Amino acid sequence: MIRPALVLSRVLHRYDGTTAVEHLTLSVPTRSLYGLLGPRGAGKSTVLDIAAGLRQPTSGRVRVFGVDPSSDPTAVTGLVGSSPRHTPELAALTARELLVRAGTRRGLEAEVAARHAQELLHAFALGEVxxxxxxxxxxxxxxxxxxxxxxxxxxxxxxxxDPFAGAGAHDVEIITTLLRRYVSAGRTVLLATDSRALAERTCTHLAVLDRGRLTGQRILPA
Ligand SMILES: Nc1ncnc2c1ncn2[C@@H]1O[C@H](COP(=O)(O)OP(=O)(O)OP(=O)(O)O)[C@@H](O)[C@H]1O
Structure with a gap:
């Protein structure tokens, strides 16, 4: 049996007085394009941070390709990729500089990071900028x-x-195509969105969150 990319078992997360995620159990299959759908405050970002090893849950069990992020954070850092937050500091870089920096921060040699940056600029149709x-x-x-x-x-x-937030139709098309290609190449994508239409158009699997609880789950037709 193929091991799931991510397993959350009875994950609970509290921020001070707020329960953001409540006993969430979820299994993200390898090679899926898995969407977490829910309104603002549903707990999506908290789940993604936990999946990326950026946040420890208050309780519950997390496994990323079988690895426990709390006992081996370095291994999880290599297995997972997440987007940087938009900051004035990053907006002052060029697109290429940002991608090279993202690569070297993930441990790539400068030369390899530069090559991967060039490939990504091409794949995402960002050559002109x-x-x-x-x-x-x-x-x-x-x-x-x-x-x-x-x-x-x-x-x-x-x-x-929320990779589609603020994206125009052309950007959505490019991002969706690239994510599907990534999954076809054997990788797994977990994304959060509050757009049911985009989730249904893009994803292979969907989990619906509301106030930290799972309220629905389904596999979407190809
Ligand atoms: N750092 C924090 N400190 C305190 N409460 C927080 C923090 N981050 C999130 N919350 C609260 O936890 C709950 C879930 O938030 P979360 O950001 O995970 O939801 P979300 O579905 O991603 O929403 P959004 O689409 O607005 O980002 C919300 O009630 C939110 O106010």
Whole structure:
């Protein structure tokens, strides 16, 4: 049997007085494009942070390709990729600089990071803005770039928080095509969105969250 990419068992997460995730049990199959759908505050970002090893749950069990992020965070860092948050510091870089930096931060040699950056710029149709400062680039550049910046080390699990937020139809098309190709290449994608239409169009599997609880789960027709 193929091991799932991610397993959450009775995961609970509390921030001070707020319960963000409540006894969530979820299994994300390898090679799925798995969508977490829910309104604002449903707990999606918290689940993604836990999956990426960026946050420890208050209780419950987490396994990323069988690895426990709390006992082997370095292994999980190599297995997972997630997008950087938009900051003025990052917006002052060029698209290429951001991708090279994302690669070297994931442990790639500078030369390898530069090659992967070039491949990603091409794949995400960002060649024209490659050497332009991100803040001066057309709308939609950041959305494509944020996804590309999650994958310079071609992680086995790509974790994307709202990759379509602010994206135009053309950007959505490019991102969706790339994510499907990534899954066809044997990788796994876990993404969060509040758009049912985009989730249903893009994903192979869907889990619906509401106030930290799982309220529905289904496999979508190909
Ligand atoms: N750092 C934090 N400190 C305190 N409460 C938080 C924190 N982060 C999230 N929360 C709360 O936890 C709950 C779940 O938030 P979360 O961001 O995980 O949901 P979400 O579905 O990703 O929502 P959004 O789409 O708005 O990001 C919300 O009630 C939110 O206010």
């Amino acid at each position: 490659a050497d332009r400062v991100i803040a001066d680039s057309p709308a939609g550049t950041w959305q494509r770039l944020a996804v590309a910046a999650a994958m310079p080390h071609f992680p086995r699990l790509l974790v994307l928080d």
